[in-house]
Amino acid sequence: MATGTNIRTYFDGRWHDGDLAVMKAADHAMWLGTSVFDGARFVEGIAPDLDLHCARVNASARALMITPTLSAGEIEEIVWDGLSAYPKGAAIYIRPMYWALEGGYLGVLPKEGATGFAISLEEIPMPPPGTATTLCRTRFRRPVLEDAVVNAKAGCLYPNNARMLKEARDRGFGNALVADALGNVAETATANVFAVKDGEVFTPIANGTFLAGITRARHIDNMRREGMTVHETVMSFADFEDADEVFLSGNLMKVTPVSAFEDRQYQPGPVTGRVREMYWDWAHSSQS
Secondary structure: OOOOEEEEEEEOOEEEEOOOOOOOOOOHHHHHOOEEEOOEEEEOOEOOOHHHHHHHHHHHHHHOOOOOOOOHHHHHHHHHHHHOOOOOOOOEEEEEEEEEOOEOHHHOOEOOOOEEEEEEEEEOOOOOOOOOEEEEEEEEEOOOOOOOOOOOOEHHHHHHHHHHHHHHHHOOOOEEEEEOOOOOEEEEOOOEEEEEEOOEEEEEOOOOOOOOOHHHHHHHHHHHHOOOOEEEEOOOHHHHHOOOEEEEEEOOOEEEEEEEEOOEEOOOOHHHHHHHHHHHHHHHHHOO
């Protein structure tokens, strides 16, 4: 079942209304998990950083040894064509996807050039500003490059994230704060994470165990342009227990305040609110 509504699917060179079937049972991706995707947002008539998301899906494909079939610019043009069918006020999740169709050597290595491509557009509302979540620890960790394709936004990585979320939900929390292989905080199960202490902002340094997101980078740039101090550094769970504010950064919701980490409670903070304001100010000014 799809997550959103009012779905449109680009496949085989044209747009289709609805959630179209695009994969076959014998496709390499179906039985060996060779699929990648990216996610962008269309909100209030704009699609912030769409070009970067289209470029990243090609980079993810190459990391998974899937041959990209379109340039980032071509993907972007197709997305805008598909979005033209929606009203300007719609909130759309944009998901370009590649997958391997055939196996090459020993059936396991994807066959070069045998690539499926689709774009899914789904109407998913933005949450009201200030909608918060809670975090807990999880026994599951982020893998390293030697263990998994952590340098791609790959579908095969997400069952591990789902285990984290299941553990958090079973304990009554909204998400999980996740460690890397060394026990340092990496991100949450679904988004990058920031902590605020004494007006300064801290976020785990990109160390190759998690995808340092496009929206994360945009927030960091906006904050530094504003004159705020942002540290990309090694972080422990104690740093989050000691924080004044914590917020998440991801494409689907952009900024999500955190109201609790385990027993530690947080109040809505001014830095989190300002980061949200700066993001939307930038987004509208960049596409005006």
